[in-house]
Amino acid sequence: MTVIERLKTLFNPEPVTLQLDDIQALILRSRPEPYVGLHAMLHIDDAAGGRALLGRLSAHIPSAAGWTEDRDAWIGVALSHAGLVALGLPDASLKSFPLPFQQGMAARAAQLRDTGSNAPEHWDAAFKPGTCHVALTIYARDDAALALAVARAMAELDAAQGVTLVATHRFGADADAKNPFGFRDSISQPAVAGSGVPALPGQERAIAAGEFILGEPSETGAPVAMPEPAVLGRNGSFVVLRKYESDVGAFNDFVRANADGEAAQEKLAAKLVGRWRSGAPLVLAPEHDDPALGADPQRNNGFDYAADPKGLMCPHAAHARRLNPRDSQLTILTDVNIHRIIRRSSTFGPKWTPDVTAADDGRGDRGIFFIFISARAYDTIEFLQQEWINRGNFIDLGTERDAMVGLHGDEPGSFTLPQQPARRRVQGLTTFNHLKGGEYLFMPSLSALRWIADAGWRESGG
Template sequence: MRRGPFKRRNGVELDLDDIQATVLRRRPEPYYGTHALVEILDQQQGRQALGLLREQVAAVDTPFESSPAWTAVAITYQGLVALGVPESSLATFPHNFCEGMAARAKQLRDEGPNDPRGWQPPFGSGRVHLAISVYAASEAGWQARVADYQSRLASFPGLRVVYQQDFGAQPGDRNAFGYKDGFTQPVVQGSGEPAHPGDGEPIKAGEFVLGYPSETGVPLPQPQPDALGRNGTYVVFRKYQSHVAAFNEYLHRNASTAAARELLAAKLVGRWRSGAPLALAPAHDDPDLGADDNRNNDFRYGNDQQCLVTPRGAHIRRMNPRDTQMSILANVNIRRIIRRSTTYGTPLPADAVRDDGQERGLDFIALGVRAIDNVEFLQSEWVSSGNFMGLGKERDPMLGIQERNPYFTVPGTPPRRVKGIQSFNTLRGGEYLFMPSLTALDWLANLPDTV
């Protein structure tokens, strides 16, 4: 049951009491959590369980102080089928969502070690129906919320947890490679989230939440009926295993001093490990800058079109070109995604050049009405090709699956091609999901048995 009418913020009306908190609420720092994937074996029990889980799903307007831990629920196309959603509604979902990520491997350029045939079960098997994610600001809050959803599911033998992974921020909120992460989130009109210098102009809410005007001026197509589609969004989940030792070894092989290694690492990423961007700290890391949200994203590339400071192929410049002059033009605003990525596994020592066999990496999580289209575009064009930047076959240095004789270009006089770059992240699985509104969760939980 909706708790109230529209909430107006910055002149934009959004149903903040109906949109799942994860869509517009930034995760806490530090953060703790768990991702669980569930298979529905019994349609009626699946609906009943969804009704119970709905009670723990926080809306955007839920005060953080009263809900420092919250649950998010998303559903795959096969999950909608398992719940008995009518064919007339299923037909209104986008084609790529219905096909699923594994079937879209060609469009995503998921080949070689990223091929779905080598994914970790149960990803890509059709057995993933529900995704439950818990985010918390404290370890105690996280454990309590996980115990809560586990107890709710335990009473339904027709549901099976087929995957569960804990995650959490590394010391200093770093990712597996030791980098502070989570910068450059789009500013969503009406979200109420604070904007920081450099975040760019607010983007129409309809790019991220169904039912509102998009950058085109009109709402993008949404699933029907309105109770199912409105205030929902799409989620792309891609689990990467990070090869940290290989990254460290590459730096050691191509730079003779610790300072040179850190500079090369910054050139690959576009930021120093503290989060300080090369664009503002070109010579050395600046932890104070990296920690300052009012400065660490306040930069553009217009005064560095020759890319002497931030290489054209650096990871963050590829993923958000800002005002870079591109060989192939693209509307950057409609390519923006909300990122809720999480880090899993224990950190490897910063100087380790041999892998310890432990699993660690990144759960890349993108949200938005165009999230599936955008990730397929980013993967095929901006990660797996360099044409849009005039870099030919050169691929993203952090996410790209490298071809034979790969290299990374560090511009200069003369430019330096750092050869032997490896694939530092391998895809272990992924899914396309729909994150319903609270109203839609109620609608799904109360589907008639005759369907």
């Protein structure tokens, strides 16, 4: 059963409290398995032309009211602050957005720890400051459906005046939905209160909708501050987009150098990630992979770390445990629920194979678009980058960085494997994912897109 099929069986319209018909479907709708898609980056040269394009595109964007329905393809649209400026929004509205969004991702490099090889001067041209005004994403079930959806979107773009297509990037994965390193991806997703889907196995409860949807009560009981006027902010959300080029060969070489034999290498790889390549969590399958468990959405996220306080099954430093500590005891007190995110990441490039070596890296043909949605997106990504990814104090590991997405720089890093009687530190970690660009984005509601398209602030005197 796929993710969408499972959600369809669980969806109940009775407890729905969200205005689903105004929320972009991409916020709540999981990608298909298998999936293909396209990211397109647009630059607005003429405000009126850009607004007209948004108006036409809005007719092709499905709402979350049908997020459990079968669809061959769907589209989502998000805007950068520079894009909102180019569209002509009034100054009062522009200043009502969070400061990190106003500044943009490149200007926040210091807060994001995007230094060295990850610094903005090394990013792709499409992500240079002020370049990406509109990010358009299309997900589809297969190449034929994608071709039709792309043709519709490009027809609208061709008819637009004053809008430039800066770049496109194809992505996709087969039914295993694995990332460039061969691991099943985006398994752990929060249940959103009021969406019609209850908390699933492994989830204590649904997370307050305001952690993801602007205008709704958050985990604190009050809504997160949103852009003004309300028609612009309500039912929207914020998006973090980061494009990574993956050094799959370096990862394979590291695993081979530090474990003897295929079984030991697979286990070390699983320890680095926190799951086996099938998606089976280490705390439920500590000794060997369990593909049936990994493929079962009713079980593959149904766990916590209560039975593994020392990290003997799943190391505290494992990527999955770092970014979702669940009930782990943390050295630095943190409310995990206000750092929950909805993942919409997309893989590109050849499928993982064990024979790839470091000699095959550096071509830019393998990687991942790390994309997530949250009402606190910018606070969350900067917290994650500073505390959970590029430091280890919160799990009493000092300067030890995330093995998978940490930036190790000129000094190779280490990875701590709790063992009995003494822990083992594996040395020689290098950076496996190199940042090639990104942007802070705002995903408006459907009514907000129409308000922007119609320059609604003129009618309201803004």
